[in-house]
Amino acid sequence: MAEPSGTGPNRRHATLAIIGLPNAGKSTLLNALLGQKLAATSQIPQTTRTKVLGVMDRGEVQLAFLDTPGIHLPKHALNERMMAHVDQALEEADMLLWVVDADDYLGTGEHALAKRLRKLGRPTYLLLNKIDLLSKGRLLEKIATYKDLLPFKEIVPIGAKMGLNLDPLWTILERDATQPGWPYGEEVFTDQTERSLASEFIREKVLRKTREEVPHGVAVLIEQWLEAGQEDYPEDLGPEGVFIAARILVDRDGHRKILLGSGGEMIKDIRQSAQRELKKLLQRPVRLELFVKVDEGWRDRPERLDRLSI
Ligand SMILES: Nc1nc2c(ncn2[C@@H]2O[C@H](COP(=O)(O)OP(=O)(O)OP(=O)(O)O)[C@@H](O)[C@H]2O)c(=O)[nH]1
Ligand SMILES: [Mg+2]
Known part of the structure; x- marks a missing residue:
């Protein structure tokens, strides 16, 4: 018979907020990690408007991912609510996956977010996304540009769209998920209807x-x-x-x-x-x-x- 959730002696979990600026590839990553499409993605910035939960059980480890809207200055009440979803996810998460478009330059948006994350002090992983668009040399330059922005737990180059380099990411996340028990039942995959x-x-x-x-x-x-x-x-x-x-x-x-x-x-x-x-x-x-x-x-x-x- 299946163990009820949270009761296996070695079961552990982490709640991970996927955050970053608009269009970085956060929702594409959520879909790639879950192996199923849950979040809408598009080339238009500000595609995601709410927080979206996707849960993966891997052996003893349960990883609860929260996709979030890209961080921007709100112009309408809609955008204020979008940013409130980001705040909530930052609150709920014990680890942060900061997705950046590695093909784009590091600008004021990234600096502002780094400042906020420094204050928050949560374990943060930098995911340099869209590596399919970069040469190896440029990728190394990017890593050098980003690495002193925050004391990142890890910097992982990925390609969310093609599923590039996700295995090392899984290994790191499974290793670092140390919260006891499982918050979600085995049947829970998402909070979306x-x-x-x-x-x-x-x-x-x-x-x-x-x-x-x-x-x-x-x-x-x-x-x-x-x-x-x-x-x-x-x-x-x-x-x-x-x-x-x-x-x-x-x-x-x-x-x-x-x-x-x-x-x-x-x-x-x-x-x-x-x-x-x-x-x-x-x-x-x-x-x-x-x-x-x-x-x-x-x-x-x-x-x-x-x-x-x-
Ligand atoms: N070349 C390339 N494009 C990617 C990759 N990952 C995502 N994209 C593209 O980047 C665009 C934005 O992707 P989304 O996943 O919607 O980005 P997001 O960060 O969720 O954006 P918001 O919800 O607006 O904050 C889409 O056109 C994706 O196809 C990648 O690994 N390589
Ligand atoms: Mg999105």
């Missing part, structure tokens, strides 16, 4: 297909989630299917027009790729319907942010 994952994956498709100001003003609300037997469920979807209707909020009418695209081409494309992804996620037939709605100023309305669980 199917609905929240679905809305994030739909938003991801929007981010990947739009540019400039549009992605930052987009949010997705799941309006309907119907299974066989429920009223209005389209019976031709079969007994295993799920019908999902989602509303895409945009900040202004110009953005709505961009999202629809000429002759509705853009939204059709987004719908199709999101529907494909949701089928993979839910492992069942999915029919997705999308509606685009202008909700000016939603990023500064607390009740809207509550409804979006941000």
Whole structure:
């Protein structure tokens, strides 16, 4: 019979916050570590808006990873809430994984974060990400540039997107996870619901297909989630299917027009790729319907942010 969680005599754990500036590759790393997609990723900075838990049990060790929004100066209430998620993760974590884009230069954002982490004094690992974009010589230069920024526990070069050099990272984390017991049951993989994952994956498709100001003003609300037997469920979807209707909020009418695209081409494309992804996620037939709605100023309305669980 399986041991109940936390009771094995040698069981230990660590809670690790994955932190850093926007676009460093934090969510890509979370997905790579978990071997499954949990977090939306895109080339647009500020993709992640909340804290996302992913739990991995490896032998006696349980590692609880917290993906977080990229650290930036908040312009809207939305961004303030995003930064509150970072604060919370920093509070909860006993170890920090600071992900940097090693292909980018070390700037004021990194210096500000280093200062904050120095004060916090938590064991911090520097993950130099995107090593696929660097020559060995440049990587060595980068290590030299970063190494005196903080007394890092370790500096590990990785390539989250291709899963490069994750084995040494696992070895280090398993070695250093020393908190007694397991906080999560063996069945716990994430704190995200199917609905929240679905809305994030739909938003991801929007981010990947739009540019400039549009992605930052987009949010997705799941309006309907119907299974066989429920009223209005389209019976031709079969007994295993799920019908999902989602509303895409945009900040202004110009953005709505961009999202629809000429002759509705853009939204059709987004719908199709999101529907494909949701089928993979839910492992069942999915029919997705999308509606685009202008909700000016939603990023500064607390009740809207509550409804979006941000
Ligand atoms: N070349 C390369 N690109 C990567 C790597 N890891 C991540 N990326 C890309 O970097 C971009 C940002 O990745 P995300 O994982 O969304 O970054 P993030 O740090 O979570 O960003 P925010 O949520 O906005 O803070 C995406 O286009 C990724 O595909 C890598 O190892 N190599
Ligand atoms: Mg992210």
